[in-house]
Amino acid sequence: MTQVHTKQTLKSIFGITLLTAIIGLTACTNPDVKARQDIMKNYGDAAKMMGDMVKAPDTFDIDVFREQAAFLDKESKTPWSHFEDTKAVGEAKPEVWSDNAGFISASEDFQKAAADLNMVAQNSTTLAEVKPAFGAVGKSCKSCHDDYQVKKDD
Ligand code: HEC
Secondary structure (H helix, E strand, O other), X not given: OHHHHHHHHHHHHHHHHHHHHHHHHHHOOOHHHHHHHHHHHHHHHHHHHHHHHHHOHXXXXXXXXXXXXXXXXXXXXXXXXXXXXXXXXXXXXXXXXXXXXXXXXXXXXXXXXXXXXXXXXXXXXXXXXXXXXXXXXHHHHHHHHHHHEOOOOO
């Protein structure tokens, strides 16, 4: 019995290792690009959760909204160090580096908007109160993407 158990465990550990290796190879991405894309994906999930509630006010839940706003605020500082290597291109436009001051300024606008949204959310109870600050965050994402992210159809 013990032996069978051990074999199965080894097999599944091997399976997981192999799977991880395959996923890693398929992605074949620079670690900085992967790190910042993962963070941006999480931003996207948080923004979607809040945005869905803004679009469907009867689903508005202040606790969920607060949680997502706190997450965005906390994570708002994390992607930028992954844009330092000029060879880690990913889907960033060359302007990230050729106009680095503009990019940093856009990242700071976003950090301020995210901090403001969190502050407002923690001190509010209604959708009407949080909506303007959420709109400002959305604008700061879009404005940076317009200038610095390669669009799929570019
Ligand atoms: C200061 C600039 C900037 C801000 C602010 C910003 N982004 Fe991004 N975002 C980028 C860049 C540049 C990329 C492309 C990164 C890459 O592929 O290397 C990107 C990529 C993405 C992606 C695609 C990730 C993937 O899977 O490849 C999503 C989703 C995203 N951002 C969502 C958001 C959301 C939501 C916000 C606001 C809450 C936001 N971003 C704020 C610059 C920004």
